[in-house]
Amino acid sequence: MNRKNVITVVVVLAVVIVGAIVFKSRQEQAPGQLTIGAILPMTGAASGYGKWMQRGVQLAVEDINAAGGVAGRKIQVIVEDSKSDNRAGVDAANKLITVDNVAALEVALTGVTKSVMPIADRQKMIVFTSATAPGLTDDSEYLFRNATNIRNEVDRMTRACLGTLGIKRVSVISVNNPVGPWVNDYFKREFEAAGGEVPDALLFQPDATDFRTQLEKIRLGNPQALYILGYQSTGLIMKQARELGLQCQFLGITDFELPEVLQIAGEAADGAIYTKAAYDPGSEDPHVAAYAKKYEERYGEPPEVYSATVYDATRILAEAFREAGNDPQALRQYILAIKDYPGASGITTFMQNGDVTKPVQLKKIDAISYVLIEE
Numbered sequence: 001m002n003r004k005n006v007i008t009v010v011v012v013l014a015v016v017i018v019g020a021i022v023f024k025s026r027q028e029q030a031p032g033q034l035t036i037g038a039i040l041p042m043t044g045a046a047s048g049y050g051k052w053m054q055r056g057v058q059l060a061v062e063d064i065n066a067a068g069g070v071a072g073r074k075i076q077v078i079v080e081d082s083k084s085d086n087r088a089g090v091d092a093a094n095k096l097i098t099v100d101n102v103a104a105l106e107v108a109l110t111g112v113t114k115s116v117m118p119i120a121d122r123q124k125m126i127v128f129t130s131a132t133a134p135g136l137t138d139d140s141e142y143l144f145r146n147a148t149n150i151r152n153e154v155d156r157m158t159r160a161c162l163g164t165l166g167i168k169r170v171s172v173i174s175v176n177n178p179v180g181p182w183v184n185d186y187f188k189r190e191f192e193a194a195g196g197e198v199p200d201a202l203l204f205q206p207d208a209t210d211f212r213t214q215l216e217k218i219r220l221g222n223p224q225a226l227y228i229l230g231y232q233s234t235g236l237i238m239k240q241a242r243e244l245g246l247q248c249q250f251l252g253i254t255d256f257e258l259p260e261v262l263q264i265a266g267e268a269a270d271g272a273i274y275t276k277a278a279y280d281p282g283s284e285d286p287h288v289a290a291y292a293k294k295y296e297e298r299y300g301e302p303p304e305v306y307s308a309t310v311y312d313a314t315r316i317l318a319e320a321f322r323e324a325g326n327d328p329q330a331l332r333q334y335i336l337a338i339k340d341y342p343g344a345s346g347i348t349t350f351m352q353n354g355d356v357t358k359p360v361q362l363k364k365i366d367a368i369s370y371v372l373i374e375e
Helices: 003-027 046-068 086-098 110-123 149-160 180-193 211-219 231-243 259-269 284-298 306-323 328-336
Strands: 033-040 074-081 105-107 125-129 143-145 170-173 201-204 227-228 249-252 273-277 342-345 346-348 360-366 369-372
Touching: 033 046, 033 086, 033 306, 046 074, 046 284, 046 306, 074 086, 074 306, 086 105, 086 110, 105 110, 105 306, 110 125, 110 143, 125 306, 149 180, 149 328, 149 360, 170 180, 170 211, 170 231, 180 227, 201 211, 211 231, 227 231, 231 249, 231 259, 259 346, 273 306, 284 306, 306 328, 306 342, 306 346
Parallel strands: 033 074, 033 105, 105 125, 125 143, 170 201, 170 227, 227 249, 249 273
Antiparallel strands: 273 360, 342 346, 360 369
């Protein structure tokens, strides 16, 4: 055997051995424990969401284990930081699957979810996401979402503008990530088809801190409102818009409730109107109320919808493993069959593509409060 063939054999044997080790680790969950991985944006542009989600995960684990665990097994969730970055999310997924031997994953953010799913699909691993991009669950039979779809939010804002708000001329500024360009294109198409006008639909890079060039162009277009999809940049966009003399109505999505938005925008945020998945921590529903009480006692503030959504995802995963075992197809079929699940975030029913339809509400920033707009 020549040297080239020897090297080839050694490489093949190494791959086989590594593969066997990985396969073995994937089969060997500790008998008294169920381990799930969570890839959350604990740092980076979406870190505000990561904090809320981690709290939801922590409370779910405590409640599940206090009730006896999963068929006698304690559950643990290992949280890895995606850093709001797709590549870091992939690294986290590889680590959770091959080193920590997780049985399922919870993932946040559209780009991270899309990057992680090829890895999870090869493993036939169930994944729950709280990302908002439309059609996300259509490409994988193992991906489920129990958060609102951003299409529902855009549609809700379109109806509100052309209806009760009386706004017919709206410009858009969005971050250039996996969701922003879609929002720009979809809003412009639907808003104009419904009789409105969209003078500008502009993008900015995720690391941008100066939006004056885009905002000056928007100002010259004289819109009645500016629709902002900016994550943690939202407050700075509002502040710079007002400094440039742009006095139009601000519109947006859940980002408007990130603490950084009010801190940075200050008075510029007052009166801003936005959409959000319908959620009332003051609800009298016993499941919502119990979670809200526990959350507020622990963290000193009312829960946010994403914490409740991830809390529910963790509990649904635990229930699926308890009732359907470890087989991926059995788990998938069990979750798809869930109807009217009474959770901390409200009622959840899964559609056959793994997605859900959740109601969307309209809210307004009033000084330092977030007020529901009754229509």
